[in-house]
Amino acid sequence: MGAGHNHGGHGHGATGGGTATAAYRGRLRIALTITVTVMVVEIVGALVADSLALVADAAHMATDALGLGMALLAIHFAGRPAGGNRTFGYARAEILAALANCLLLFGVGGYVLYEAVQRFVTPAETEGGLTLAFGAVALLANVISLALLTRGQQDSLNVRGAFLEVLADALGSVAVIVAALLVLTTGWQAADPIASLVIGLMIVPRAWKLLRETLDVLLEAAPKGVDMAEVRAHILALPGVEDVHDLHAWTITSGMPVLSAHVVVAADSLDTAEYERMLHELRECLDDHFDVAHCTFQLEPSGHAVHEAGLCH
Numbered sequence: 001m002g003a004g005h006n007h008g009g010h011g012h013g014a015t016g017g018g019t020a021t022a023a024y025r026g027r028l029r030i031a032l033t034i035t036v037t038v039m040v041v042e043i044v045g046a047l048v049a050d051s052l053a054l055v056a057d058a059a060h061m062a063t064d065a066l067g068l069g070m071a072l073l074a075i076h077f078a079g080r081p082a083g084g085n086r087t088f089g090y091a092r093a094e095i096l097a098a099l100a101n102c103l104l105l106f107g108v109g110g111y112v113l114y115e116a117v118q119r120f121v122t123p124a125e126t127e128g129g130l131t132l133a134f135g136a137v138a139l140l141a142n143v144i145s146l147a148l149l150t151r152g153q154q155d156s157l158n159v160r161g162a163f164l165e166v167l168a169d170a171l172g173s174v175a176v177i178v179a180a181l182l183v184l185t186t187g188w189q190a191a192d193p194i195a196s197l198v199i200g201l202m203i204v205p206r207a208w209k210l211l212r213e214t215l216d217v218l219l220e221a222a223p224k225g226v227d228m229a230e231v232r233a234h235i236l237a238l239p240g241v242e243d244v245h246d247l248h249a250w251t252i253t254s255g256m257p258v259l260s261a262h263v264v265v266a267a268d269s270l271d272t273a274e275y276e277r278m279l280h281e282l283r284e285c286l287d288d289h290f291d292v293a294h295c296t297f298q299l300e301p302s303g304h305a306v307h308e309a310g311l312c313h
Helices: 020-049 052-078 093-121 128-149 157-186 191-218 228-236 272-289 304-308
Strands: 004-007 010-013 241-251 257-265 294-301
Touching: 020 052, 020 128, 020 157, 052 093, 052 128, 052 157, 052 191, 093 157, 093 191, 128 157, 157 191, 191 241, 228 241, 228 257, 228 272, 257 272, 272 294
Parallel strands: 257 294
Antiparallel strands: 004 010, 010 294, 241 257
């Protein structure tokens, strides 16, 4: 939480400039360019080699490209200034993009699994050498994209969604290469649809993990790593604090956690000097122990809460 300012009954921490994803705009653009290029190469390879594994990987590349494009579009909207009725601007556009990425991941995972089963029913001859060559090119491109996005996926759900998609692609490329080697060395054509099944099964768990994290933000759960019981205990431990209620913490978007609380203080603590001291100590407390970007505190005397009964809890 950055340095704050006070007015009325509130103390506010600065939210900083931009969202966590914005810092990685350039890397996302490079990753998008690489992804689109490899997708085209893999489509050509799939047609030439008649490889379902390459088709699966190309289809996943297509969703990656769309996901990266949505991530960049979300950054654009999230960077628009707040104002009017949108007091946080369009910051949550990034979370909506992450949710759309989840749905895309589930869709492509289901498609790959279905096509793999169909290939078992109707076998096809796969050209192992060409499949190996195109799989190797795809793996190299995925490794480059992963290197670009590794740091950002720790800071932003939106970048994490893109990172997980590229990671699944890289693992899929490994599966394509292994299948191609098996076809080349043993002639075992079933290796290709089996690789497709592996790719599909790798996609779904990662999509589920990202979906849970995204829904936590949309349902305004407490930010990851913030224990509300500990926050309450730290506030109550401050001198002059008698109680705390209407304590809420949620996340607007990646890197923008928010907290608000009504803090009950002793009546003799409400003169100007004590008022400023209390707000300063509350901000210091949360700054030292919790990573919360924007805090709002309402200081109130004992008994004031009864006037708020039934309004917000």
